[in-house]
Amino acid sequence: MIPHERSLVNRLEGKPFALIGVNSDQDEEQLKKDLKENQVTWRSFQNQRKAATPVATEWNVRGWPTLYLIDHKGVIHKKWLGGPKNEVLDKEVEKLVLAAEKDK
Amino acid sequence: MIRLCSFVAVCLAAGLIALSPGGRADDRKKADPTKAAKADPTKELAAVEKDWAAAQAAFMKAYQEAKTGQERKQVLKEKRPKADSFAERCLKLAEAHPDSPAAIKALFWVLANAGNSDASKKATATLKDSLVARSDLDQLHATLSGVSAYSLAELAPDVAEKVQKHLDHPKAPALLVWVCSATVYGPTPALSKLYNQTVDLLMDKFTDRKELLPLCSLLAMDEDPAWAEKHLRTLYAKNPNDDIRRSAKFSLASVLKNKDAASQPEAEKLFQSVIEELGKNAAKNPIVQQAQAELDDMKVRGLGRPAPEIAGNDLDGKAFKLSDYKGKVVLLDFWGFW
Helix, strand or coil: CHHHHHHHHHHCCCCCEEEEEEECCCCHHHHHHHHHHCCCCCEEEECCCCCCCCHHHHCCCCCCCEEEEECCCCEEEEEEECCCCHHHHHHHHHHHHHHHHHCC | CCCCCHHHHHHHHHHHHHCCCCCCCCCCCCCCHHHHHHCCHHHHHHHHHHHHHHHHHHHHHHHHHCCCHHHHHHHHHHCCCCCHHHHHHHHHHHHHCCCCHHHHHHHHHHHHHCCCCHHHHHHHHHHHHHHHCCCCHHHHHHHHCCCCCHHHHHHHHHHHHHHHCCCCCCCHHHHHHHHHHHHCCCCCHHHHHHHHHHHHHHHHHCCCCHHHHHHHHHHHCCCCHHHHHHHHHHHHHHCCCHHHHHHHHHHHHHHHHCCCHHHHHHHHHHHHHHHHHHCHHHCCCHHHHHHHHHHHHHHHHCCCCECCCCEEEECCCCEEEHHHHCCCEEEEEEECCC
16 A cells, blocks of 8 residues: 555645545554655554544544545545555546646 | 455454463474374374464464564564474375375365465365366365365366356355355456456356355455446345345445445445344344444445544644645545554
8 A cells, every 4th residue: 555655645746635644553663663664754643542532443444444535625535445446546536636626 | 356455464463462372382393204194184184283373372472472563573573483394294194195084174274374385386286186176066065165265266266167167066156156255355366357257157147046145245345346336236136035135235335335425325225224124123133233333434424424523643743633634635544554
């Protein structure tokens, strides 16, 4: 997943698009190393929260990865369990980015 | 086919943590091939399995005792038991007792535990020759049913080819369903193609058979939802078996739930119908509970609904909100390295 996500983020730089993660790694030290090693530049929520239930629990996530595609108006457009094919993901994302740009 | 990705990683991590520690493996039980050849093959196979379990338990213990992520990675890298010597013992016993049922089981063990090795190549070749080529469909069905099909994917092409020559045999649909279970995760493009072709064949020739039940759950998570939807609709409409129709209905609802906003009413109707079909008294039935959970989830996070707010900290500890990104398309990705 990560190499493709990285290329998606790079390709859509400057466009109305953001990849937001919800990260469920527990070992902070190891995570920092992995983030650097894999050049993960996008922002993630920590799944574990002090004052609230974990994000994944709140969102009923039962398997990883789970992806939600949300349009520029904040409406949930699509959901994938287990990761879609790269070309399917690209097509859906680009369709919505185009619509966001037209709406500007 | 179904894409596994990190779904597997999660299961693996969970499995490692959930399993209880056991005794350390010892190295003194080195295999003696001459002894193995003379021994009772069933007993010898049991001994291999026991030694392997002990090696696994020692590894689990080391993994649990590791304190940091770095240490855990090290344990995974260095202490994970290698199946090679165990696989070698299995191959020897299969060679010494080719006609024993234990030989087949030993070769299955090799494929399940030492995949992608020289031993597994040998085991695959032997099984193709001694099991698939020599058995009739009844024997093949008896041997393969109840065995985890996933690790036997390499046998699937031979099984499929054999069955296709005898499509009128009563066990043909069950064996083709076995081929689907074996190839649903690929793992090669050729096997993925075989999976799709076999599902298509079953749906073409055996739409009304009760053996098709496992297809419903296989199709629910397919990476080509449009194809899965087509077949699930057919099973739901045409299969005379109540269990299959209900399972197809549930899977179809799951596929539609993640398809698009326009499909939400139909998905809702189908989940509702699953609940009604099983009756109000079945509140504790896991299928009813799951259908209800899906309906509840759709009301809050269904496609076409506004994404609920998320507020939390980023990985640097800085607070932020999902709504900070309004005006942008957001791909929200629940992920981890584990």
